[in-house]
Amino acid sequence: MKAIKNLGLVIFLIGLTTFTVVPVLGTFSLDQSTFDQIIKDKNIKSDVFIQSINQNVVGKDFNGMLSLSPTITSALDAANNQHKKNKEYKKVIYTSGHDMAALIGKKSGAGLIAQNKGLMWFLTFGLGIIGALMFILPNVILLGKKGIKNDGVYHESATNRGWIAWMVFIFLVSFYLVLYFRPEFAVNWTFLVDPISESLSGNPAGHWFVYGFMYCVVMTVMAVRMYIKYRHNVYQMVRTTSVLFFQIVFAFLIPEIMVRLQMPYYDFKNAFPLDYDFFFQWNLKELLNSGGIGLFILVWGVVLTLVIVPVMVYFFGKRWYCSWVCGCGGLAETLGDPYRQHSSKSLFSWKVERWLIHGVLLFAVVMTGMTLYSFFTESGTILGIKTQSVQNTYSLLIGAIFAGVIGTGFYPIFGNRVWCRFGCPLAAYLGFVQRFKSRFRITTNGGQCISCGNCSTYCEQGIDVRAYAQKGENIVRSSCVGCGICSAVCPRGVLKLENGPEEGRINPTEVLLGNDVDLMELVNKK
Amino acid sequence: MEHIVIIGNGISGVTAARHIRKLSDKKITIVSAETDYFFSRTALMYVYMGHMKFEHTQPYENWFWKKNRIELVKGFVTTVDHDKKTLVLAEGKELAYDKLIIATGSKPNKFGWPGQDLKGVQGLYSKQDLDLIEANAPNKEVCNRAVIIGGGLIGIELAEMLRSRKIPVTFLVRENSFWNGVLPNGESQMINEHIKEHHIDLKLETNLVEIIADENGRAKAITTDKGETIECNVVGLTAGVTPNIDFLKDSGIELGRGVKVNRLLETNIKDIYAIGDCAEQHEGIGNRRPIEAVWYTGRMMGETLAQTICGKPREYNPGHWFNSAKFLDIEYQTYGWVFSERIKKEQEKHFHWRHATEKICITAAFDKDSKKFLGINTFGIRMRHEIFDRWLTEERDIDHVMQYLKDANFDPEFYAHYEEDIISKYNSVMHTSLSVKKKSWKRIFSKA
Numbered sequence A: 001m002k003a004i005k006n007l008g009l010v011i012f013l014i015g016l017t018t019f020t021v022v023p024v025l026g027t028f029s030l031d032q033s034t035f036d037q038i039i040k041d042k043n044i045k046s047d048v049f050i051q052s053i054n055q056n057v058v059g060k061d062f063n064g065m066l067s068l069s070p071t072i073t074s075a076l077d078a079a080n081n082q083h084k085k086n087k088e089y090k091k092v093i094y095t096s097g098h099d100m101a102a103l104i105g106k107k108s109g110a111g112l113i114a115q116n117k118g119l120m121w122f123l124t125f126g127l128g129i130i131g132a133l134m135f136i137l138p139n140v141i142l143l144g145k146k147g148i149k150n151d152g153v154y155h156e157s158a159t160n161r162g163w164i165a166w167m168v169f170i171f172l173v174s175f176y177l178v179l180y181f182r183p184e185f186a187v188n189w190t191f192l193v194d195p196i197s198e199s200l201s202g203n204p205a206g207h208w209f210v211y212g213f214m215y216c217v218v219m220t221v222m223a224v225r226m227y228i229k230y231r232h233n234v235y236q237m238v239r240t241t242s243v244l245f246f247q248i249v250f251a252f253l254i255p256e257i258m259v260r261l262q263m264p265y266y267d268f269k270n271a272f273p274l275d276y277d278f279f280f281q282w283n284l285k286e287l288l289n290s291g292g293i294g295l296f297i298l299v300w301g302v303v304l305t306l307v308i309v310p311v312m313v314y315f316f317g318k319r320w321y322c323s324w325v326c327g328c329g330g331l332a333e334t335l336g337d338p339y340r341q342h343s344s345k346s347l348f349s350w351k352v353e354r355w356l357i358h359g360v361l362l363f364a365v366v367m368t369g370m371t372l373y374s375f376f377t378e379s380g381t382i383l384g385i386k387t388q389s390v391q392n393t394y395s396l397l398i399g400a401i402f403a404g405v406i407g408t409g410f411y412p413i414f415g416n417r418v419w420c421r422f423g424c425p426l427a428a429y430l431g432f433v434q435r436f437k438s439r440f441r442i443t444t445n446g447g448q449c450i451s452c453g454n455c456s457t458y459c460e461q462g463i464d465v466r467a468y469a470q471k472g473e474n475i476v477r478s479s480c481v482g483c484g485i486c487s488a489v490c491p492r493g494v495l496k497l498e499n500g501p502e503e504g505r506i507n508p509t510e511v512l513l514g515n516d517v518d519l520m521e522l523v524n525k526k
Numbered sequence B: 001m002e003h004i005v006i007i008g009n010g011i012s013g014v015t016a017a018r019h020i021r022k023l024s025d026k027k028i029t030i031v032s033a034e035t036d037y038f039f040s041r042t043a044l045m046y047v048y049m050g051h052m053k054f055e056h057t058q059p060y061e062n063w064f065w066k067k068n069r070i071e072l073v074k075g076f077v078t079t080v081d082h083d084k085k086t087l088v089l090a091e092g093k094e095l096a097y098d099k100l101i102i103a104t105g106s107k108p109n110k111f112g113w114p115g116q117d118l119k120g121v122q123g124l125y126s127k128q129d130l131d132l133i134e135a136n137a138p139n140k141e142v143c144n145r146a147v148i149i150g151g152g153l154i155g156i157e158l159a160e161m162l163r164s165r166k167i168p169v170t171f172l173v174r175e176n177s178f179w180n181g182v183l184p185n186g187e188s189q190m191i192n193e194h195i196k197e198h199h200i201d202l203k204l205e206t207n208l209v210e211i212i213a214d215e216n217g218r219a220k221a222i223t224t225d226k227g228e229t230i231e232c233n234v235v236g237l238t239a240g241v242t243p244n245i246d247f248l249k250d251s252g253i254e255l256g257r258g259v260k261v262n263r264l265l266e267t268n269i270k271d272i273y274a275i276g277d278c279a280e281q282h283e284g285i286g287n288r289r290p291i292e293a294v295w296y297t298g299r300m301m302g303e304t305l306a307q308t309i310c311g312k313p314r315e316y317n318p319g320h321w322f323n324s325a326k327f328l329d330i331e332y333q334t335y336g337w338v339f340s341e342r343i344k345k346e347q348e349k350h351f352h353w354r355h356a357t358e359k360i361c362i363t364a365a366f367d368k369d370s371k372k373f374l375g376i377n378t379f380g381i382r383m384r385h386e387i388f389d390r391w392l393t394e395e396r397d398i399d400h401v402m403q404y405l406k407d408a409n410f411d412p413e414f415y416a417h418y419e420e421d422i423i424s425k426y427n428s429v430m431h432t433s434l435s436v437k438k439k440s441w442k443r444i445f446s447k448a
Ligand SMILES: Cc1cc2nc3c(=O)[nH]c(=O)nc-3n(C[C@H](O)[C@H](O)[C@H](O)COP(=O)(O)OP(=O)(O)OC[C@H]3O[C@@H](n4cnc5c(N)ncnc54)[C@H](O)[C@@H]3O)c2cc1C
Pocket: A450, B007, B008, B009, B010, B011, B012, B013, B031, B032, B033, B034, B035, B041, B042, B043, B044, B045, B075, B076, B077, B078, B103, B104, B105, B106, B124, B125, B126, B154, B157, B244, B247, B275, B276, B277, B278, B292, B293, B294, B295, B296, B298, B324, B325
């Protein structure tokens, strides 16, 4: 069993290494007709740029993106500079150099990777999946009887912020940086999944398709790990199945198939304001131009946020979304599960959390207000502030850096719910409802708590669960995503997530059940 | 300002301090020798097993004490002088008090076994014991085998700890079945099986005779009263605990096994009180023992004594008994009294149900004649404390409990339910025809 595990690890690492070096491999050769097509599609008016590419790129072979990308970005920068100097604003190209490099790279890919998509897919994703499963599956036997499986969490480098954790951190952060800021290096990855993309939407894959596909693969493999680790806890099994389903079907398959059917790309479960660009002008225009389905999506999006989300939170708590449906939550609960213990439980962190998350919510709401104002009045600025630049700032700081780079990249160091806890505006909104008008609570079982601290340690949202449990109080906190792990790891059966009457949901106590009845009454009366 | 000094920063001392602070402005000092800050003893095992770091066992952040004006002094109290109302600490420092609370907890029992003080022989009680086991048994290469003496709750925790590092464990238990002085046979039997499933070499009805030293004064083997010699590197002594009160021997405070207290938790000397593991009631309250060495009773005594100290005298008056523990993977809860066959009275009858395949069972105790419900043990099913507390107060009969068992279930959502199965067995052995009542939130949350 141990041997299978080790072999799996080796295979996984081979897959991962291949995946990591693929971006810098491959040959690119752009022919004239392809470039002409690009000029037409992108409506490029810059003669300087066209000439420079014709001269330096077309007809030549480039060895790897490292040599192609600088040629294109510098050509584009030079051209734009010249046009700006000459005040030829019509000729300026607004596509960024890196996007342009990605575009040209995608169309001009040749050689090993582009011609052996299937094989390369196997050497990266294939080996990764096989290796990971070989590493995970023996745990069915190795972990022994079902029960809490946290032995050694704080002894192992990977889960105790050791060197492995830091390597994972570097890998994840780099991966997100490439995705958001250097898409041309993702081009080779897109070749690997082209066949899959084409079979779904009919189009070749872009780098976001790679991301979406990888997301599903990672979640599926890590869900297998969840099933094994938490096989004593049916709640965890059902919940994991649910997030996996919503990720694969709603976030991945349905949008791709909609594209094939000439419909707008839309994830029906992604609620505003997490889906922060839902009201952006380009999106509204696209929806309004898509006929019946566009209108339906528009209405659905509004109803989802204003009616469905709060009503469901009232009945089930915000868990119905955050740990049963949401994609970010889904990744956090699968890939992120080994890191859940790293969330800080200090009072200080709680303060930071409240400022940050409500700040982001405010930001999202103000931005959307401006966006809608601009949309209806057709004026690009409000009080001298450009709507577009507010949107760009949000997309960069919150959408890319906070949610992506920090949110997932920092899993091994700060725990798996950094984004959900400190940044997600939807979580902030759900949190209000959960805290003030909901039937959900975590019931504390009378006086049974022994203050051991397992619950607090493994709460990914950094809630000091023990602080409530040892006082006999129910846990009613806006940030609780209802993952149920506190209840799963409690060795004394103290915690139960449940939906019940609102009355008595919050029950401050000083003297706990089990002591003198008169004393309890005397001290606990408010 | 009155100065309250508390010896011991365990759950009882700290609870008393917190409540005194809530109720008053008195000066509060806690003196303790073990650690700088309060930690949860019950979680020691999880640190060794790598579930948590030691800092996670501390329920309050370090700034808490200053903010609440609870002064912490690290030191060992050697003498209590009640005439001068002062304490003497090990380094000779003196500390004056107006009221003194003794909350010094317990220490592991040692029954004078030959070799009990050798290197590699240890108990599991304190932070120091945790550090020691980490040094004595870091892995299975250094520790080829450990022998644990004494089959109680701490013994099984120690076994689980060592097994988490794959260290072979031999577990000597005096009784003929695990913990059957407390647990009824069916349950004790099930735990025996479960211990063996975890590859722990359980030796029942076996006593330690001697611990044998190697040339460096380290334990290298033990011998049993069955004539067996077992080689080992670590010997864990977990045969119960005794109040940790040796330093009070000549203090004039009345001592039994523990510090003798009345229902107000007062000792024989004015302004000196004792709570927690080290306190001994003159007479056990109800079915309780005079010394109750569990977490929550320490907490309850702290809650109660704070009232007395702050001018509202309160007797220690615990409600219905409850407790919980975990045997490897099996959670155990108990509400009310279920006695083992070895000590139960003639009047007490048991209904036992065990799942066909899983390690899940319950035992409910009731009065043979009146059918009054006396208590329940559950293994592998969580129960709602509040509901059982209410049923005990209302003196419900066992039929009622069986019918409304769904109200009491506290397992996480989506778990399998066993009420139907339980009641059908109940009906067949008791010749009744009861049926399970649907769970009702209204009943659960109605305040009796
Ligand atoms: C491994 C383990 C697991 C346990 N698990 C459970 C459980 O699951 N459930 C349960 O109910 N109970 C459990 N218990 C029992 C529970 O921990 C004790 O009942 C409880 O800790 C007693 O609290 P206390 O405040 O009375 O004393 P303690 O926690 O023992 O605190 C007393 C403190 O006083 C200090 N002290 C003693 N003498 C002096 C002196 N002369 N000068 C200065 N300081 C002194 C000691 O060093 C100690 O720090 C467990 C105990 C152990 C050891």
